[in-house]
Amino acid sequence: MRTIDLRGRRLSPADMLAAVPRAAQARAEALETAARIVDDVRTGGEAALRDQAERFDRVTGHDIRVPEAHIAEALAALTPQIRTALEEAIRRVRQASAAQVPETRVTQIGDGALITQRWQPVNRVGVYIPGGKAVYPSSVIMNVVPAQVAGVTEIALASPPQADQGGRVHPVILAAAGLLGITEIYAMGGAGAIGAFAWGVSDLDLDPVDVISGPGNNYVASAKRAVAGVVGTDSEAGATEILIVADSSANARLVAADLVSQAEHDEQASAVLVTDDADLAQRVAVEVSARAETSLHRERIGVALSGPQSAIVLVDDRAMAAAFSNAYAPEHLELHLEDAQEAAAAFTSAGAIFVGEQTPVSLGDYMAGSNHVLPTGGQARYAPGLGAYTYLRPQQVISYDHAALAAVREGIVALSNVEVLPAHGEAVEARFQEDAQGTATL
Structure with a gap:
């Protein structure tokens, strides 16, 4: 997996989006x-x-x-x-x-x-x-x-x-x-x-x-x-994505296992680790390499992990990690953080969020009860998962009686006239025209 080092940089939202690893050409x-x-x-x-x-x-x-x-x-x-x-x-x-x-x-x-x-x-x-x-x-x-x-x-x-x-x-x-x-x-x-x-x-x-x-x-x-x-x-x-945000408390073996678990789906799968701990990043890289080599689908895993869509991203702190994650808007987001429950509030863009090291994406794939059909390619910034x-x-079903229509009659006519759509107002007025006997036609 390649390394993207964002430490010591002041990144605008546009810069953050540009730093996100994606296989755009594919x-x-x-x-x-x-x-x-x-x-x-x-x-x-x-x-x-x-x-x-x-x-x-x-x-x-x-x-x-x-x-x-x-x-x-x-x-x-x-x-x-x-x-x-x-x-x-x-x-x-x-x-x-x-x-x-x-x-x-x-x-x-x-x-x-x-x-x-x-x-x-x-x-x-x-x-x-x-x-x-x-x-x-x-x-x-x-x-x-x-x-x-x-x-x-x-x-x-x-x-x-x-x-x-x-x-x-x-x-x-x-x-x-x-x-x-x-x-x-x-x-x-x-x-x-x-x-x-x-x-x-x-x-x-x-x-x-x-x-x-x-x-x-x-x-x-x-x-x-x-x-x-x-x-x-x-x-x-589309092709699956996992982004893991981890700090020094994280278990490198579990982080690596979860990255590899999603990479085995497809050569186009994305596996990303975001951390402010360079030592953890190095240990995860070693664990990923060893685990991938012994996996049943090691060839496709190797292609996915070495592709432009996968990376280890080094950041300065938790705030930068959250900003990067929200820009990426991953399909699956795992939080391997010491205070994961409290930290989750800062991570607002993800298809599904898996909180704590005992909540792997694999749980959501099968038995969590949540849905595993989730937006990819950054769409979690504006689109939900399946439900x-x-x-x-x-649908809105509108029902007004005659008195209720009368209460807004003048306003409708005034607005229809200012929009130069007089027939709109006339359609309302038609309901208040008196017939020859002096009764309102309803």
């Missing part, structure tokens, strides 16, 4: 490629999806629409241990997601003047589950459960066909979907799946969705940007 290339793939699916439908499956997944002749028999087979083959773990994760995520659904509220503006604030679920959701270098049944839970809690009535799921499974979606993903009652599943992956959800594929009886959610690599994240405006999306959850609210639309 993201730019992904956006261009993803847009082209999405457009191929829009115009080519099933034929384009099959061509992409052959090129990217080495699969031909597979069932793109997964037969329900495949789901039943996967459920039957699920080991008791994995089933129990999945069911417990479902329970925890369902419980946490329920807290994200706002209650309907009625505000009385005046006598006979009511505004009801309600939250309506979208009708149809497309959930994307990655399936390239790893298998993610946990992501099935993280996407489907909040949508169900929100009240979504139609949920479709897509995951790449697997060459070693005869072109089927990975059976553990199918089983997780089966546990949640999802039967509309498609064996399609990457940016093409995002395009299929956005535009629909008539040959497959795949209708367009209202919202697309789910994590993926930079191509999947870029595909979401390509379909923005056609369909709603969650935040662009029940992702699938909800706030």
Whole structure:
């Protein structure tokens, strides 16, 4: 891992953003490629999806629409241990997601003047589950459960066909979907799946969705940007990121373990340590190197850790560490600090914050009850992670009676006239015109 030394420098917010390690060129290339793939699916439908499956997944002749028999087979083959773990994760995520659904509220503006604030679920959701270098049944839970809690009535799921499974979606993903009652599943992956959800594929009886959610690599994240405006999306959850802020009290072995744990996802994964302790930085670097070398996925870990998106960042003090972290806005932020609970308040921009050395990102990936589909690429500065609210639309329902309208009649007419929109005022006045019998027309 390279070292970025920011000590002794006065950095403006713009300077801090410029110092953030990012693989910017990779993201730019992904956006261009993803847009082209999405457009191929829009115009080519099933034929384009099959061509992409052959090129990217080495699969031909597979069932793109997964037969329900495949789901039943996967459920039957699920080991008791994995089933129990999945069911417990479902329970925890369902419980946490329920807290994200706002209650309907009625505000009385005046006598006979009511505004009801309600939250309506979208009708149809497309959930994307990655399936390239790893298998993610946990992501099935993280996407489907909040949508169900929100009240979504139609949920479709897509995951790449697997060459070693005869072109089927990975059976553990199918089983997780089966546990949640999802039967509309498609064996399609990457940016093409995002395009299929956005535009629909008539040959497959795949209708367009209202919202697309789910994590993926930079191509999947870029595909979401390509379909923005056609369909709603969650935040662009691209290649994973971890940023750890640590002080002299931190355990270098645990810090290294957590950095490596996220680097094993993908060659594009980002692993960043921010510390004001140069001795800790050196010890972590040694631990990371040793742990990475003995890991199952040491090759991809090595690429991720040596890439421009990963670094050890030296800062002067805690304030500078917080400023850097907030500029980076990581997907996952861990605080390995002596006073981590109190310090957390200063760290305002992150997809999720893991406080203390006993709260690793791995906990959030599976069993914390929190959601692991989180914004990447700095989007945590303005975008939330996935939750029940992702699938909800706030709506205001307005109800005024005649007397309540009369109370604001003059103001409406005055404002419509100053905006030179007299018909607006006339629409109100029409409700107060007297008929031949002298009664108001309501």
